[in-house]
Amino acid sequence: MKISNKFLFAVFLTGFSIYSVFALNPEGASRILLNLLTFAGIYGLSAIGLNVHFGWTGLLNFGHASFMGVGAYVTLLLMPHAAGREGEITSTGLPFIVALIIGILSAALFGLLLGLPAIRLRGDYLAIVTIAAAEIFRLLVRDLESITGGVYGIINYTENLQQYRPNFINNFSESLGFSPSQAWVCLVAWVSILFTVLFLKRLNNSPWGRALRAVREDEDAVRAMGKNAVWLKLQSFMLGAGIAGLSGVLLAFNYGSLETTVFVPLLTFYVWAIMILGGVGTITGPIFGSIIFWVIISETDRLAFILFENANGQQLAGVRFLLVGLLIMALMIFRPSGLLGKKEELLLDVK
Amino acid sequence: MLDQLGNGLLLGIIISVASVALSLLYGVTRIVNFAHGEIIALGAIMTLFFSSPVDYRVLFLDKYSPLGYNFALSCILAVIVCGLFGALLEICLFRPLRKGNVGNIAVLVVTIGLSIFIRHLYLLFATGKVQDFPLELQRRQTYLFFDMTPRNLNVLIAGIVVMLIFGFLLTYTRLGKAMRAVRDSEELSSVSGINSDNIILITWISSSMLAGLAGIFQAIINDVRWNMGFLILLLIFAGTVLGGIGTSFGAMVGGFLIGILVQVSVGLPFMEGHTEAKNAVALAIMILILLFRPQGIFGQKERIS
Numbered sequence: 069m070k071i072s073n074k075f076l077f078a079v080f081l082t083g084f085s086i087y088s089v090f091a092l093n094p095e096g097a098s099r100i101l102l103n104l105l106t107f108a109g110i111y112g113l114s115a116i117g118l119n120v121h122f123g124w125t126g127l128l129n130f131g132h133a134s135f136m137g138v139g140a141y142v143t144l145l146l147m148p149h150a151a152g153r154e155g156e157i158t159s160t161g162l163p164f165i166v167a168l169i170i171g172i173l174s175a176a177l178f179g180l181l182l183g184l185p186a187i188r189l190r191g192d193y194l195a196i197v198t199i200a201a202a203e204i205f206r207l208l209v210r211d212l213e214s215i216t217g218g219v220y221g222i223i224n225y226t227e228n229l230q231q232y233r234p235n236f237i238n239n240f241s242e243s244l245g246f247s248p249s250q251a252w253v254c255l256v257a258w259v260s261i262l263f264t265v266l267f268l269k270r271l272n273n274s275p276w277g278r279a280l281r282a283v284r285e286d287e288d289a290v291r292a293m294g295k296n297a298v299w300l301k302l303q304s305f306m307l308g309a310g311i312a313g314l315s316g317v318l319l320a321f322n323y324g325s326l327e328t329t330v331f332v333p334l335l336t337f338y339v340w341a342i343m344i345l346g347g348v349g350t351i352t353g354p355i356f357g358s359i360i361f362w363v364i365i366s367e368t369d370r371l372a373f374i375l376f377e378n379a380n381g382q383q384l385a386g387v388r389f390l391l392v393g394l395l396i397m398a399l400m401i402f403r404p405s406g407l408l409g410k411k412e413e414l415l416l417d418v419k
Numbered sequence: 420m421l422d423q424l425g426n427g428l429l430l431g432i433i434i435s436v437a438s439v440a441l442s443l444l445y446g447v448t449r450i451v452n453f454a455h456g457e458i459i460a461l462g463a464i465m466t467l468f469f470s471s472p473v474d475y476r477v478l479f480l481d482k483y484s485p486l487g488y489n490f491a492l493s494c495i496l497a498v499i500v501c502g503l504f505g506a507l508l509e510i511c512l513f514r515p516l517r518k519g520n521v522g523n524i525a526v527l528v529v530t531i532g533l534s535i536f537i538r539h540l541y542l543l544f545a546t547g548k549v550q551d552f553p554l555e556l557q558r559r560q561t562y563l564f565f566d567m568t569p570r571n572l573n574v575l576i577a578g579i580v581v582m583l584i585f586g587f588l589l590t591y592t593r594l595g596k597a598m599r600a601v602r603d604s605e606e607l608s609s610v611s612g613i614n615s616d617n618i619i620l621i622t623w624i625s626s627s628m629l630a631g632l633a634g635i636f637q638a639i640i641n642d643v644r645w646n647m648g649f650l651i652l653l654l655i656f657a658g659t660v661l662g663g664i665g666t667s668f669g670a671m672v673g674g675f676l677i678g679i680l681v682q683v684s685v686g687l688p689f690m691e692g693h694t695e696a697k698n699a700v701a702l703a704i705m706i707l708i709l710l711f712r713p714q715g716i717f718g719q720k721e722r723i724s
Contacts (some may be wrong), residue, residue, distance in 0.1 A: 200657070207699040394536050
């Protein structure tokens with residue numbers, strides 16, 4: 069297999085950004101790196117799912133946060149947890165793997181449910197409908213306090229995953245001063261990415277993958293070849309939503325407590341930025357995009373401290389999002405294909 | 420349920436004015452502008468900057484204290500600033516994108532980035548905290564069958580008058596005709612001697628001025644926040660879609676309907692104790708409208724491809 073220059077450049081840039089973390093943080097660099105690699109893994113996984121929607125099939129999905137949310141909430145609520153104002157404890161539940169599979173399936177089902185009507189809409193309308201649906205989901209979750217814990221959120225669920233933590237993680241983390249639970253989440257996230265990428269690579273070269281990209285290029289041609297374009301789009305919606313569901317579960321385990329504020333539209337925009345940075349329509353692109361993105365994000369605090377003396381949390385977040393907005397704009401204007409994408413494979417106009 | 424009607428009308432006027440602006444911009448340029456909310460917030464923040472007393476506790480851009488102008492003058496100045504800002508966006512950002520044949524979806528993503536960027540500029544340099552205009556408190560009074568303060572009633576009337584004048588200009592003047600021509604086909608209108616760049620610039624200016632006005636209304640009725648535009652953006656989309664994208668009259672009615680629906684839904688029996696979810700009702704209606712009648716209430720089918 070020939071390795072393209074683009075790929076080498078992406079690897080170089082990723083390596084350089086990881087190196088810069090060490091260069092900029094003389095102390096505690098490895099801990100910072102673990103934190104950002106965990107987030108990078110989780111968001112990268114989510115961006116891979118979004119890429120199935122937008123990159124492969126050309127569906128303008130701006131409700132990605134809701135798919136992550138469905139996966140996270142269904143999975144956590146099926147396992148032992150505590151929720152709500154009183155921290156009401158549910159001590160019985162399904163084992164992690166079973167709950168996770170149900171969670172992923174429910175996210176995919178939610179994708180189908182949302183996709184079934186929305187898929188008939190033209191690109192920009194689909195964007196408005198998906199972002200509105202995601203907001204409806206968030207508002208309902210916040211309001212159904214008796215089930216989801218509402219604004220008080222869900223806590224005491226991390227043990228469901230942590231009990232499977234192998235011993236070598238403990239030893240390894242101890243020697244490097246990591247938090248073992250985060251190291252475990254990080255490992256799970258990157259293993260998930262590995263399997264998802266292998267799975268998608270196979271799909272991409274299958275007749276199904278080709279048909280999907282054909283839908284993006286010319287729906288009528290797909291119909292003329294006797295394929296059901298609507299069903300293909302729905303399958304893509306479900307696949308991407310399922311992947312997002314998995315990343316949502318991992319995000320919940322990384323946070324340690326789950327609140328509805330996690331799934332605001334900004335989460336979707338983060339994932340979009342990562343996808344565009346990595347390369348729309350690629351499989352491995354979001355992985356590089358995600359690492360570089362999180363290095364940038366974690367080092368912006370420096371910028372905030374230059375702009376404001378004694379910057380408070382609001383200012384740190386402000387500078388962070390300022391950069392995210394700028395990144396999305398600049399990428400879309402100057403390099404919409406990102407690091408690895410091909411410009412001719414990019415859907416930029418409303419069909 | 421009826422006691423919420425006054426609140427519904429007030430939310431309605433904000434959404435209505437903003438929807439007319441959004442619909443005008445979408446109609447002429449085909450840009451789904453996610454940064455619309457930020458222009459709304461700009462109107463409110465500039466008014467706050469012009470009108471607050473000089474010894475105000477908040478500095479703008481970290482060093483400028485407010486100017487303490489007369490309130491009406493401040494509103495006019497703020498609307499003008501919004502218009503200039505719209506012109507700036509068009510000339511520096513959206514015109515080059517149009518000339519570079521950047522597709523609609525790419526422009527949509529650019530407006531999302533722009534919206535995040537500007538919103539957090541406000542957070543950092545204008546108003547991180549919730550602020551109020553320097554206006555004295557007023558008591559609610561009953562007009563016909565709804566309650567509101569006299570000031571809010573004036574806002575309501577002013578908003579309706581502005582929209583009617585605007586609709587009249589759009590329908591009967593040469594400029595309005597030219598806008599509609601550019602909307603239908605930029606190339607054909609250029610051929611018939613319309614300078615489409617100028618028309619689009621004027622569209623941006625007038626849309627931004629209306630959006631700024633909507634922001635001032637929102638701030639008078641509620642308050643000034645850095646993310647006030649984003650909070651209401653989806654409702655504005657809902658109003659625009661409900662009335663029919665590309666029709667000013669439709670957007671006006673759609674905006675009022677959404678405002679009233681949101682507030683009245685608080686009184687529905689199954690909504691008891693779930694007032695936070697009231698926006699979900701409006702968004703659900705928008706989705707249903709898009710699915711079953713994508714041209715909206717007043718839109719014409721042929722305008723929706």
